Amino acid sequence: QAIDDLIQGGLGGTPFAGNFGGSGTLLQQIAQGAPSDVFVSADQETMDKAEKGGFLIPGSRMDLVGSSLVLITPLKTALISGIADLKSARVQRIGMGNPNSVPAGRYAKAVLEKQGLWETLAPKCVMGISVKQALEYVMRGEVEAGFVFASDAVAAKDRVRVAAEIPTVTPIVYPVAVVSGSRHQTEALAFVRFLQSKESQTILAKYGFKSP
Secondary structure (H helix, E strand, O other), X not given: OHHHHHHHHHOOOOOOOOOOOOXXXXXXXXXXXXXXXXXXXXXXXXXXXXXXXXXXXXXXXXXXXXXXXXXXXXXXXXXXXXXXXXXXXXXXXXXXXXXXXXXXXXXHHHHXXXXXOHHHHHHHEEEEOOHHHHHHHHHOOOXXXXXXXXXXXXXXXXOEEEEEEEOOOOOEEEEEEEEOOOOOHHHHHHHXXXXXXXXXXXXXXHOOOEOO
């Protein structure tokens, strides 16, 4: 919904098609020549790879929004209030994005490693190909808890409960840039400039994002 609101504000009548997969997967698709105009990554690492690979228009990259990592449970589950509770035998499955390709998963793994819990909890983790899949695991009650971004929890507030906001090892920032292979560079650059506006940031804040 946030994207729909941004499109209405920043693109007017320009047609738009979105692909909302994991950041690593999207970069692979761009590298393989998939038609793309604007790339938004949920972490700096993936955008760094895109920039080093020559997939971005120089100078078009900017920090779009910030976010936070949250630990969520199915709506009616109240047995979990923080990371320490994940060690309990009551928790058999934890949903998270695959750290190899999903930024939310990398942030979660880094937190668990810092707290010395990764080796203990890794066998319980059910890896998704995106943070959205991790969210779906929780919404369907297939896992007792999961790590997602705050904006994901806001979008599913009627189906999940936020047990705790988890401080991350590095700040969560979403960068955006225009893809070098874009066939609509003028429109793409205009849209990225719009994303810097107060109007855009107000829309994003409504859906659980923060200033970068």
